[in-house]
Amino acid sequence: MYAFSFCNPTRIEFGAQKEQRIGEYMKEYGVKKALLVYGSERIKQSGLYDTVVGSLKACGIECVALGGIKSNPVLSKVNEGIDLAKQSGVDSILSVGGGSCLDSAKAIAAGAKYDGDVWDFFTGKATIGAALPIFDIMTLAATGSEMNRGSVITNEATKQKYSVQSPFWFPKVSVISPELQATVSDDYLVYSAADIIAHSIEAYFTAKIHPEIISMQVESNIKTVIKTTEILLANPQDHDARGDFAWAATMALNGLTHVGVHAFNFPNHTIEHAMSAVCNVPHGAGLSVVMPAWMTWYKDQNLPQFERFAREIFGLSDAEAGIAALKAWFDKIGTPTTLAQLNIVGDVLEEVIDVAAQNAQARGMEKMYNQQTIRDIFALAK
Structure with a gap:
């Protein structure tokens, strides 16, 4: 730690x-x-x-x-x-x-x-x-x-x-x-779920130092989001599930899941911020498109953690299978997983790529996330 x-x-x-x-x-x-x-x-x-x-x-x-x-x-x-x-x-x-x-x-x-x-x-x-x-x-x-x-x-x-x-x-x-929060629409419930998961995985996958206890906390948070989202889609008035979901959102980004973690960044948010700035798409909807694509592109740089994610979250042994399971879950709950679903194509996509590269430069991430890298990631989200 x-x-x-x-x-x-x-x-x-x-x-x-x-x-x-x-x-x-x-x-x-x-x-x-x-x-x-x-x-x-x-x-x-x-x-x-x-x-x-x-x-x-x-x-x-x-x-x-x-x-x-x-x-x-x-x-x-x-x-x-x-x-x-x-x-x-x-x-x-x-x-x-x-x-x-x-x-x-x-x-x-x-x-x-x-x-x-x-x-x-x-x-x-x-x-x-x-x-x-x-x-x-x-x-x-x-x-x-x-x-x-x-x-x-x-x-x-x-x-x-x-x-x-x-x-x-x-x-x-x-x-x-x-x-x-019981009257939140299904759309914004699932967008919120994607946002919470994105907050949870950024350091989990990118940090050079990520303590075991923090990995376990992140995994618990993600599993809570998955479980409660499905409950709430079936019964929006389930206040126990609503409370767990709300606290998971708070825990994902109140600092506790970053304690003892070192050298991490927020690439999914850096890229998505360009999507919502240019196209005004819901933030969580943009993240559910970016995450599986980015995970596929990045997985070999921290393969043991991706294998752990697959095992702990979905009971699978293969990193690619874990990524596919997350994408399938996003599809199941109805949050987008492709750029076409958000109508981010053609010249609009090129503008998003330009802005995302500028975002990366502003965050000091331009060496890894240049225009070509971002284009490669988006190619996995078509």
Whole structure:
């Protein structure tokens, strides 16, 4: 196990109806006025919006709202939120939604304390030195953003989808109420499953040092996702399965599965970010296309771990059989596995390849993931 330092300051409030206490949780941190960031109007139709606003008011917390956050969150909406946060003088940000809302909330929280362009943080021109405190209520399990310090934003003008991390972006309190996630559509359930698995395998396959205990944790996470996805497709109201699925999403990217791990990268995300930036495909749908192709291309560089994956996840002995089993499972649950299913072909594919190569260069991965390499990987996804 490689030497490490570990700290995760986020407080998780997990369980039914915990969203009703969000005002109490935020009051503990001295919040007086919050910017409520959310996505679609469904939270108003479901009554969640009124529940949240009522809880804040009961605790003496004013609320200013910003709706309309999209999947694959965009810079223009973040800038709108920053302007609103500054003009209204809020002292905190509350995200109610999925990872897109929370990633936007994090960027807004930093931008509200910065006089320059928030995109400076994503391009490395500036370092985050402060941010408003962040709180969230998760309505979709996928990104793990509720217990980590990362944010991913798309600059729609440049078609750059970049991620950045900051210790100022750990949420103070994250509410995970599985019941709130029971209305997630089948499409977004399976896209989320692919996203969680992608978070789980990046270091698992690419790290030079990957301790046995961490491999076991990753495998447990993946098996949980596979099992609970199938249960939830059959019965969306199974709250036990919903809770396990939600916690698997959190565990996949809260740092615990990277403890003692060394020298790894995120090639599947680097490539997929180009797909969703150029074509606005759902992130998880893009990942379910990239993963089997990338695994096939990469497997010989870490064959023992791929054989372990096949054995531990699917009870198979051959690396290629394990990859085929994962792809077959993606097909079974209905998330895409080919570029044609996402209509990424011809000139559009060439643009995606160009942007993916730029992403790799921005992450210092250009030696392995140049245009030709990425083209070769995509050739396995047709």
